[in-house]
Amino acid sequence: MKKFLLAISLLLSAQLAEAVIETYDFDNEEQEQLYYEIISELRCPKCQNQTIADSDASLSRDLRFIVQQKVKAGETKGQILNYMQERYGDFVLYDPPVQPANYILWFSPLIIFLIILVVVVIRVGRRTIDPETGDVKMNDTHSNEKGE
Amino acid sequence: MANKKILITSIPIVIFTALVVVFWFSLGSDPTELPSQRIGKQVPEFNLSNLHNPEEAFTHQDLPKKPFLLNVWATWCVSCHVEHPYLVKFANQYPIPIIGLNYKDVRVDALEYLNKGGDPYLFSIADEDGTLGIDLGVYGAPETFIVDGDGVIHHRYVGVIDERVWNTVILPKVKELDPSLVDVEATQ
Numbered sequence: 001m002k003k004f005l006l007a008i009s010l011l012l013s014a015q016l017a018e019a020v021i022e023t024y025d026f027d028n029e030e031q032e033q034l035y036y037e038i039i040s041e042l043r044c045p046k047c048q049n050q051t052i053a054d055s056d057a058s059l060s061r062d063l064r065f066i067v068q069q070k071v072k073a074g075e076t077k078g079q080i081l082n083y084m085q086e087r088y089g090d091f092v093l094y095d096p097p098v099q100p101a102n103y104i105l106w107f108s109p110l111i112i113f114l115i116i117l118v119v120v121v122i123r124v125g126r127r128t129i130d131p132e133t134g135d136v137k138m139n140d141t142h143s144n145e146k147g148e
Numbered sequence: 149m150a151n152k153k154i155l156i157t158s159i160p161i162v163i164f165t166a167l168v169v170v171f172w173f174s175l176g177s178d179p180t181e182l183p184s185q186r187i188g189k190q191v192p193e194f195n196l197s198n199l200h201n202p203e204e205a206f207t208h209q210d211l212p213k214k215p216f217l218l219n220v221w222a223t224w225c226v227s228c229h230v231e232h233p234y235l236v237k238f239a240n241q242y243p244i245p246i247i248g249l250n251y252k253d254v255r256v257d258a259l260e261y262l263n264k265g266g267d268p269y270l271f272s273i274a275d276e277d278g279t280l281g282i283d284l285g286v287y288g289a290p291e292t293f294i295v296d297g298d299g300v301i302h303h304r305y306v307g308v309i310d311e312r313v314w315n316t317v318i319l320p321k322v323k324e325l326d327p328s329l330v331d332v333e334a335t336q
Contacts, residue, residue, distance in 0.1 A: 045182060045287035058252070059287060062278050087285040089185045 022061070024068045035071045038080055039064050041095060045088045184293075184304035185285050191218070191299050192283035199250050199258055199272035206273050211299055215325040216245040217318070218293040219269070219309075220281060222253040223261045225289040231308040232265050238314055239268035244322055244329045248272035251281045251289055294321045 026032040036053065042063065044055040052060040052067075063084070070080045081093060090096040098106050128137050186192075191208050198204040219235065221228040239246055248269035250258045255274060262272070275281050284293065287306075294303040303321045305313065323330045 045285075048180060059278075062282060066282065086185055087282060088287065089183055089285070091182050 022064070026068075026072065031071050034077060035068055038067050038071070038077055041081070041093070042067070042084055043092050043094055045092060051094065181306055182285075182287065184301070186293070186301045187303065189301055191293075191295055191301060192280065194273070194275075194280045194283070196280060197274045197276075199248065199255065199262075199274040202255065202274070206271065208299060210271075211247065211295070212245045212270065212297070214245070214297045215322055215329060216247055216270070216295055217322075218247045218249055218284075218295055220249045220251050220284070220286050220289050220291040220293075222251045222289050223257045224253065225251075227308045228290045231290050231310070232261075232268075234308075234310050234314065235268040236266040238309075241332055242330065245270040249280060249284075250274050251286060252276065252278040292318070294318065294325070296325050 024032075024035065026035065039053040040051050042052045044050050044052045044057055044060045044063075046057045046059045047055050050060075052063045066083075067080055070083065075083075084092045090099075090102075096102060129135070130137065191211060193208050195205055195207050198206055221231070235246060238244070246268050248267075248271070250272055252275065255276070258272075258274070262269075273280070278286075284291075290306075290308060292305045292309055293301050294305075295301050302325065303317075305317055307313070309318060319330050
């Protein structure tokens with residue numbers, strides 16, 4: 001049990017250690033919040049599955065510095081994300097824009113959902129329920145083939 | 149009825165085939181390689197010091213007026229050490245100008261490195277803060293940009309340029325821009 005707790009606490013501490021090292025001074029709280037919001041939405045181009053907030057790569061550090069400078073200079077979130085996108089592409093955005101190249105990502109869940117919906121409606125619509133006994137009778141091709 | 153059965157049984161086969169095709173084509177591509185946003189655009193404006201002389205500054209106007217390679221490197225970059233001898237060799241063989249962008253490096257280290265290993269660069273720009281690197285979208289040295297005489301970026305190669313990459317990627321692209329530059333005899 002003790003070992004188990006130790007393992008758990010070690011795992012938790014590892015999570016904490018991921019936090020960013022440097023601290024920046026901001027003029028006000030909104031700027032600081034904006035800064036943290038932006039760096040947690042930008043992907044590190046070098047270490048691909050981390051945000052620049054999580055990553056300790058020197059490139060991430062540079063990018064955080066740029067974000068900090070721009071936030072302090074009063075730039076909006078859109079301007080800063082645009083700046084990054086111009087340099088590193090849609091890849092840096094954890095929330096990429098909808099465009100033909102990624103239509104399949106955005107719309108395939110919707111399409112699959114619609115297909116399921118249509119199939120379910122058709123199949124369920126074919127059932128007849130005996131009003132007296134409440135028995136459900138399948139009238140679709142599969143049940144018929146099985147000789148029901 | 150038979151038609152419908154064939155249709156339904158063929159669905160998994162069709163899905164499977166589609167997946168095989170998709171996965172097959174993803175096999176060859178390197179997911180860590182990002183497309184450059186700078187293709188077809190000018191080299192960003194810069195004002196950075198000469199690696200060999202901190203007093204002197206280079207701007208984008210100092211870039212060659214004919215096609216050239218812009219090679220991003222640093223002494224802390226392990227793969228750059230692998231690439232370096234190739235660049236020295238190709239710089240001697242071909243009349244293609246190579247501009248060095250020393251990225252986020254210590255000046256003395258970089259100079260010592262060039263003294264020891266040879267200097268393949270027409271000139272070297274010192275990007276100590278990495279500002280031009282970020283403007284170029286550099287995410288991992290070595291990176292090499294193929295730029296034309298008007299300063300427009302045509303291609304970016306991420307990774308070590310060796311014999312194979314030089315012959316299959318760099319030379320064909322440079323040849324498109326200026327066939328005379330890939331002529332080996334021109335300098336020998």
